[in-house]
Amino acid sequence: MPHQQPSDSSRTAAPAEGGNALEGARVCVAGLGVSGPPVARALLARGARVVVVDGRDDDTTRAVAAPLTEAGAEVVLGSTPLPEDCDLVVTSPGWRPDSPLLLRAAEAGVEVIGDVELAWRLRPADQVWLAITGTNGKTTTVRMLESILRADGRDALAVGNVGTPIVDAVLPDEDGHVHDVLAVELSSFQLHWSSSVRPHAAVVLNVAPDHLDWHGGLEPYARAKGRVFARGTVRVVNTADAWSARLAEEEGDPHTPVVGLRLDTPRAGELGVVEDLLVDRAFVDDPHGSAEELATLGDVRPAAPHNVANALAAAALARSVGVAPASVGAGLRAFVPEPHRIAHVASVAGVDYVDDSKATNPHAAAASLNSYASVVWIAGGLLKGAEVGELVAGAAARLRGAVLIGADRERVREALAEHAPHVPVVEVEGPEPDAPAGHTVMDAVVARAADLARDGDTVLLAPAAASMDMFTNYPERGRLFAEAVLRLR
Template sequence: MPHHHPSDSSQTPAPAGNDNPFTGARVCVAGLGVSGPPVARALLARGARVVVVDGRDDDTTRPVAAALTEAGAEVVLGDTPLPEDCDLVVTSPGWRPDSPLLARATEAGIEVIGDVELAWRIKPADQVWLAITGTNGKTTTVRMLESILRADGRDALAVGNVGTPVVDAVQPDSGGHVHDILAVELSSFQLHWSNSLRPHAATVLNVAPDHLDWHGGLDPYARAKGRVFARGTIRVVNTADAWSVRLAEEDGDPHTPVVGLRLDTPRAGELGVVEDLLVDRAFVAEPHSSAEELATLGDVRPAAPHNVANALAAAALARSVGVAPASVKAGLAAFVPEPHRIAHVASVAGVDYVDDSKATNPHAAAASLNSYASVVWIAGGLLKGAEVDDLVSGAVSRLRAAVLIGADRERIREALAKHAPDLPVVEVEGPEPGAPADHTVMDAVVARAAALAEEGDTVLLAPAAASMDMFTNYPERGRFFSDAVHRL
């Protein structure tokens, strides 16, 4: 497959006539969450008449509302009416499609879009988007991609759930500058509310059950992710993930290339791994007879299998805009993983302690457990309706013991009793009685795990569940764990 120049198919057709359809339009912005304020400001800057509605009326929303009112928006707190004579609704990604305001808008024939769709419509025509979605690994892959693009001297920015809201990244900053290339992290919610989005290249990293309550099942959840493979988009596919392959086949344009990723020897048109090398046989002049070495496994940190897959996805998207092989290597080597993602905390008495508090669902925890040979597993929290049977049955050969915490620990204990009846399992409800004031529940957890571990084992915090039953969020859960390990 030849090199694809960014100008090939990534551009949106220019809107006919008026290139600012928002002037004078009455637009309802639903929700004052993370995306609401930047959306409202972008619309105000384009001369729209903006009404922002949010059901909350509290100390968090009031100052935000006051700032938007001053900027020229009308704000309604404590209620979510559909404004009169409304032309368009821009919803926060978290609002469910069946929420009353959105249902009323749909019934009335008013278009409902999300922040990403709005950003796509107002972006400069020559700005290139490289898009990443998937149940797990999105943020890591987006940040790897940004690092690779910058190593190649490109004016690139990672956007989405990684810092800059996508709506802000398509508009000039205070110095009048707009980035040339965006590495865009997209959730299933954002994709659900996007209909004309057409990235230059995109990937679905993987699909596993998550957010099923919002989407109403696995099929609609997966289909939302598949919307990233729009007509004309180069499709980057994880060959080991059935949904990734299926969505590319069903939702993409048959005239646009599909680039496969695999953790073994790549075929023509794929990226893969040969011994300890990451190799490209897709974006080269002669895919059938030649290959380009991109990096080594040593450049990928950590080199756990799922993270090598993330690195290959980032490399493929970068290569789709002609990034040099040496820049892939330099970008991966320069990339620093985020905290609480398979982070090595310490080694104590020959036992490694690893914090993967970010593993908030079973699919992420499975990737984590897969990275170590003998594990004392710390798990539990809020399962959000997810099943743990497959996770546990797939990990049995690697488990030495388990320490369970949190509201849904019983379900994990049942799965362990079924698949690993002889495995030592300990449950911890709270801090040890009489523990020092600075000790948390994690001190008790780490102490029990340390007692169960033997030299050469890994004590792995990979909860497979959300944290809000016991902690503020997953970073706090991870921080308490590493503090407890250091006290140990």
């Protein structure tokens, strides 16, 4: 069945900007995940009659539901009915479009939106949104953008999947304060359920295969990303990514500017790199005849190519609202990278050990591998249907060796045999049988990687796969790697 798209013709109880059509409306909140509780609270504050539904009924879910019941919401656990006389459904981003509740809502003509769309409708009219989406790099870029904006004295906050729920960020806090500018991280799921969001400026960092089962293929996944280029939105384009440029052309408003990003000398209307400087030839008085220095490569940490592109994207969004050039460099210097993103753990016997456990798909792993000249690669896990042949072929010349882990390690081994037959490969299934107390599978992995590495090499954890087959999540995978490296040292 085709995936349901938000429809302007659906019955809706959501308010126009500045209105309160939610007063007395019967609204279903689908899911008690991360976004569900703040959405329910926001709706209750607007006088809606809220029904929260979740198919789970366990101790954890009941604990999350209890405060909402006390606040006046009706909570249904263990099933997901569409409430009678429902005026609006606000779905958790992860719910698939073909979920029975959402299909029933579509058949009944009830509008389905997500938390981002609700936040847009509830926001103050003068609040500025700067939006970031893409397969990889979103969190880093949105945090960089927040740091740059604050360095310029702006009242800014990073929201989305980075801490503060977006619905909370558009409502007054206890002191009646609302932030002036939001740096908004948007997933393809959130954009799928957004129909009227109009950021001041937005960027699609990159598009690579991911979440294809949810969207039904690469094309609808990319198109969901492209929804960020709405009418009136300044379109920021990564010129090295074909989908980014294509979506800006096909999905955006032809009457709004397109600003390009590149890792070499920028053309007029672009930001780029000249020697060791990040420069702006877009937001200047004379783009054809002048450029503005924004920062140095030394201000970007780490200065890997894909991270420089993230910094340029953040700079472009900031410059679109008039941030001073010097504030870009100041913000980048103040920025503290998130854990498990090309994080240098230690140097042991002339070998660098780097944790990029966040590289959970081949596109992210490729960017990481391209940052180093000679790599012992730690890879494997749950590939989620992704292909790794192109990744291995592109990195073959850089690989000193490979240590493979996880459920889909055989597929990585096959790709290495085909595209990099010269590379020695070791597989690790679990901890060493006689491992000391406290040692984990990562101690065995690090030991095998150390055996393969030579002076000047980088042992790189960039698995190109999800972690849940062996670890709780990617942070645990990265933490155990770092602990094993420090024990090795």
